[in-house]
Amino acid sequence: MTDKIFIQNRPPKSPAAAGILSGFFPGAGQLYNGEAPKALIFFLIFAGAITMMPHGPHPFLPLIFAAFYVYQIIEAVQTATAINRKALESAAGGPVDAAGTPVPASPVPAPLPAQGSAFWGLILIGLGVVFLLANFDLVAIDRIWDFWPVIVIVIGLKMIFDYTRKKD
DSSP: OOOOOOOOOOOSSOHHHHHHHHHHSTTHHHHHTTOHHHHHHHHHHHHHHHHHTTSSOOTTHHHHHHHHHHHHHHHHHHHHHHHHHHHHHHHHTSOBOTTSOBOOOOSOOOOOOOOOOSHHHHHHHHHHHHHHHHHTTSSOHHHHGGGTHHHHHHHHHHHHHHHHHHHO
16 A cells, blocks of 8 residues: 655745845845845845934934835735746646636736836935935035925825826
8 A cells, every 4th residue: 555645846935934034134035035136225225224314313214214124025025925926827837826726818918008107216316316415415414304395295296197197
């Protein structure tokens, strides 16, 4: 009498491990997921935020730092889950549902319309330039923080612009 041995294939990446690694050190979960450039960027953002903390009263810097810290943990977990899903799809030969069971192939999907804009990239570049100038004492960062509501106004105007453009 022979007993059958079932060997369960492990997923390529553990979302829990990615999240825990990111919790211990920002960028480590991304490195675990095989995304070295993203890990480097996250580490540099983390190091930059830590470096800016003692340089004066920045009312929103701790909140931005905390939001980034939580974001990078969530991003590592979601990326590990996406890697696992892609591995299941390639093993199953097609799309799979959340439980990992194959889903019948649908007809060829219509191409997605182009989306996105350069708005957020321009905002980040602008903030980076301001912080760089402040590091070289060419701009008084304390004076710039007095105008932080302008960022909220610009984002609101962008949302209104996008809404009216979609209606047309």
